């Protein structure tokens with residue numbers, strides 16, 4: 299469902315350097331992979347490109363045959379909202395919305411019926427262990443709790459492609475295990491695909507295949 303060919307990205311500026319060089323990846327429906335690699339190598343940059351939040355210098359990213367890089371911003375935003383779920387490394391929760399409203403956002407923006415949105419949102423908040431915080435605001439939460447809201451939000455609309463950037467970095471081992479299990483179950487039950495970026499070998503081992511991003515490209519481990 300996701301095909302990446304010859305993807306290149308560099309950042310202009312004082313530290314001008316190539317970040318991603320000639321990246322190739324094939325991800326089939328139902329497949330869940332991990333991407334590891336040293337800090338600063340370009341993992342978040344790659345996820346941002348796949349999500350269409352940033353543009354590559356050259357190369358191709360196709361989602362079900364549609365060239366993502368050629369779409370205009372509106373079309374890309376719609377596609378991202380409907381078909382992708384993204385857990386950002388820095389959460390990006392909306393401060394004026396409660397936990398429940400944050401987690402429900404993709405469903406509400408997608409025009410879901412309120413009762414169904416609410417039921418599905420509670421199901422996921424429960425699954426990641428923060429049902430009791432539904433009425434709280436992000437400023438009242440710990441880092442690990444915010445992280446779990448972000449994960450619920452990324453899964454709530456049953457996206458075809460889940461992109462998770464270090465989603466368990468702030469969690470204790472038991473919560474991490476619980477959240478990783480929920481991610482895997484949701485991805486598999488929606489017959490979607492998922493990419494987990496992580497520094498944790500334990501987290502990576504919950505996926506089907508592990509890749510390592512290096513200066514030479516994205517290599518199967």
Ligand SMILES: Nc1ncnc2c1ncn2[C@@H]1O[C@H](COP(=O)(O)OP(=O)(O)OP(=O)(O)O)[C@@H](O)[C@H]1O
Pocket residue numbers: 309310311317335336337338339340341342343344387
């Ligand atoms: N907007 C930007 N402008 C300039 N350089 C950037 C920008 N964003 C990232 N970089 C640089 O690109 C490189 C890759 O960054 P990226 O965030 O993708 O790394 P990462 O593999 O996700 O690292 P980490 O494991 O620490 O999260 C880094 O050297 C970073 O400094």
Ligand SMILES: [Mg+2]
Pocket residue numbers: 341342343387463
């Ligand atoms: Mg990163």
